[in-house]
Amino acid sequence: MGRPSKKQERTEEILQAFQRCVARFGLEGSSLERIAEEAGLQRSLVRHFVGNRDDLIAMLADRVIAQSDAQWSAFLEILPPQGAVEALLEGLFHEATSDPEFVLVIESLIFASSQKPELQQLMQQWLKRFTDDVTGIIARDFPQNSAEDLSAVAFGIVSLYFNLDSLAPIGLNDQYREPAYKAAQRLINSLSN
Amino acid sequence: MGRPSKKQERTEEILQAFQRCVARFGLEGSSLERIAEEAGLQRSLVRHFVGNRDDLIAMLADRVIAQSDAQWSAFLEILPPQGAVEALLEGLFHEATSDPEFVLVIESLIFASSQKPELQQLMQQWLKRFTDDVTGIIARDFPQNSAEDLSAVAFGIVSLYFNLDSLAPIGLNDQYREPAYKAAQRLINSLSN
DNA sequence: TTGTAAATTGTCAAATATGACAATAAACTT
């Protein structure tokens, strides 16, 4: 009964438009006006489907985190049972050409975390999953090391990877990718066995 | 002749207010209105002394970079002639409790770099000075290593340090400081000699 | 065809941001 709802697709379109806007103008700079224009919809429709900008931000965060998790999970699936660490480094520093727009959105969310407690919690958990997974992978290949050493190495690798993304706006990504990879290798080599 | 100019002090006040605003609302979210209110001045005065927001951003960038460079230079001065690397790590990961507001401002500038070429160039140079200095310090204590290895280790240390700041908005700074320090040590220990 | 739920369009009022500029007040020099 009644007209079929386009809420799903419309919401998707709007969120994609929002994502593009955030990458270009930042969270604060993305007015509903701009988002609507970017999505090719009327502002009223944006309001109708997703509410005000705070609602939008919450939805965007969920979406982005889910997307990131999905990518990450898919990546983990591919890792070989043994020699996983080597494949991990290859994947993180050589193959992975993360979408700059996506990176900017995540940066924005991280940045906005300091103002939005709910968001901060989401990002905390997101980061923790990431580092814990990396620690786990390393632990499997290098079981003889203490948890402390493993965490340190894992955090180092995550930092190297994240830093490439964080500094992406500066535009030196290509220049620093190789040093980052080498540094990660050195961290791994510093483990026993 | 004529009334004495307060341009210096006023500009300083305005930039400080701007800095506070940026830390709270982001670059885009800092309207002249807000800045003026934060500075306790009329908006007209803000315009009178520093111009529009693009002018403001340029001035803020110069100021922040100068400030950062000054701090960094002062820090380098203190480093002992030998054993400098150890002191470096101590300083970066244990003593240095960087002002969160200041960090947020730098983050904002880095982030905005992707949209503003002049700013991007400034930040590139700023980052380069930083990593080159670190490379130099390490090179002095570990002269037997190749430039490539030294750069990798230096970039690793810089990444660890920056990452702590980048992730500061997430609020896990304390938790990750020690792993970061240990990872940095491991990188250093991976060098010959 | 009729009822209904949802999409879609359009409009209004209020708040906010910006640029430009006039007018006044203050502080200094000669």
Added chain:
DNA sequence: AAGTTTATTGTCATATTTGACAATTTACAA
């Protein structure tokens, strides 16, 4: 005291953003 430079205040026009809501249209079910 006169002149000059700058600070300071105030205002006007304009554009943007937002929230709220009314009116209309569309697509489906019975």
